[in-house]
Amino acid sequence: MGAINKLSKQESIRLFHDHVSRGKADMFTSYGMDFIFGRREGIYVWDIDGQKQLINCHSNGGVFNLGHRNPEIIKTLAAAMEKLDIGNHHLISEQRAVLAEKLAQLMPGDIKYTVFGVSGGEAIDAAIKIARAYTKRSGIISAQGGYHGHTGFALAAGDEKYRKPFGPMPPGFSQVTFNDIPALERAMNNQTAAVLFETVPATLGISVPDRAFFKQVRELCDSKGILLIIDEVQTGLGRTGKLWGIGHFDVVPDIIVIGKGLSGGMYPMTATCFNEKLETVFKDDPFIHVSTFGGAEVGCPVALKVLDMSSDPAFLKHVQTVALLFEQGFSRLKSKYPKLIVSIRQLGLMMGVKMANEMCGPVMTKSCYDNGILSIYANNDTSVSQIMPPLVISEQETGEVLSRLDKAFEQANTLLDL
Numbered sequence: 001m002g003a004i005n006k007l008s009k010q011e012s013i014r015l016f017h018d019h020v021s022r023g024k025a026d027m028f029t030s031y032g033m034d035f036i037f038g039r040r041e042g043i044y045v046w047d048i049d050g051q052k053q054l055i056n057c058h059s060n061g062g063v064f065n066l067g068h069r070n071p072e073i074i075k076t077l078a079a080a081m082e083k084l085d086i087g088n089h090h091l092i093s094e095q096r097a098v099l100a101e102k103l104a105q106l107m108p109g110d111i112k113y114t115v116f117g118v119s120g121g122e123a124i125d126a127a128i129k130i131a132r133a134y135t136k137r138s139g140i141i142s143a144q145g146g147y148h149g150h151t152g153f154a155l156a157a158g159d160e161k162y163r164k165p166f167g168p169m170p171p172g173f174s175q176v177t178f179n180d181i182p183a184l185e186r187a188m189n190n191q192t193a194a195v196l197f198e199t200v201p202a203t204l205g206i207s208v209p210d211r212a213f214f215k216q217v218r219e220l221c222d223s224k225g226i227l228l229i230i231d232e233v234q235t236g237l238g239r240t241g242k243l244w245g246i247g248h249f250d251v252v253p254d255i256i257v258i259g260k261g262l263s264g265g266m267y268p269m270t271a272t273c274f275n276e277k278l279e280t281v282f283k284d285d286p287f288i289h290v291s292t293f294g295g296a297e298v299g300c301p302v303a304l305k306v307l308d309m310s311s312d313p314a315f316l317k318h319v320q321t322v323a324l325l326f327e328q329g330f331s332r333l334k335s336k337y338p339k340l341i342v343s344i345r346q347l348g349l350m351m352g353v354k355m356a357n358e359m360c361g362p363v364m365t366k367s368c369y370d371n372g373i374l375s376i377y378a379n380n381d382t383s384v385s386q387i388m389p390p391l392v393i394s395e396q397e398t399g400e401v402l403s404r405l406d407k408a409f410e411q412a413n414t415l416l417d418l
């Protein structure tokens, strides 16, 4: 592993500052968080100089659901590299066909077609394109404070602060308060093509909706000929204790978008999955949407392996067991820090700690870091810390996370002087 990192930490920071991002280099250095991923394994990452170890409770929003450098994923990718490469995105592909068939088997209801992509934003863009082309309407309603990526249509569906510097956005996009059915109904009109929601909006602060919410959304959409797009980029692949987060709500969307974890943390792969009627969009011109690297053949066996592992009932049971341990642990911590912790938001291992005010998230991120946890606060509600460990975390490691979090809360509590 040592051979991977050739530069000293200081040299890496300097190069990053000079050629990648001055803003990030300056910010992380000034916060005392100049951590550079070096060795990585399972739930752990070590600083490039080997001085500091963190438990990854960010998991890049789910990229590392199966942990860092999962041996099964490495084996699968290594075998694929012996025989395959990117392939040709215009031609028929065995690898993509097999992966798409697997997705069809695992998707709810009648969802059976897939357009592959490289990034989540690209996959959301594809979903919006399909919805607009199918309905011949342009309106897209999404959640205020939601996040779907930084690409074209995905950006237009996201929060204003990410759009503002970039000038006019495509028309037709509007946002409503999440989990608010009357507001959604008011926003719908005869030009609405689709409603686009994350199952549990992470950037909004892990906002778990009411149990009846998505059923009501589905009914409203059906009554007005509007499509329902569900963004499962973070909630998919077992994060919530079910294979798909939307499975908790007993609803079949028209389009489901997945990403992040589908990569196995090793090879980028995203998918826009939809039902047969929507496939007619590509009937006249099947090349109307293409992606050179989307569904790259060498990555398909990796995604297939991820799907096999993530859909295993024993794996999902494990997620539920560990989630219960976290629930119990957080309940103890809430009693211990009653002024700091307002509530715990949790669906499986998608967890958020809602705290007293908007300063708490940033302070907690640093306190977590100081106590050996990588965790970020929710960008669109900075009073919430996101806690998203790899799903392969053991029961013993869960105890370790909770004890490090205890120390972090203690530090934050003192610093914030609540």
Ligand SMILES: Cc1ncc(COP(=O)(O)O)c(C=O)c1O
Pocket (backbone or CB within 6 Å): 061, 118, 119, 120, 121, 122, 124, 147, 148, 149, 150, 198, 202, 231, 232, 233, 234, 259, 260
């Ligand atoms: C819910 C959700 N959707 C879409 C995206 C965009 O994914 P990507 O960064 O791969 O474009 C993200 C990324 O964080 C996300 O959290």
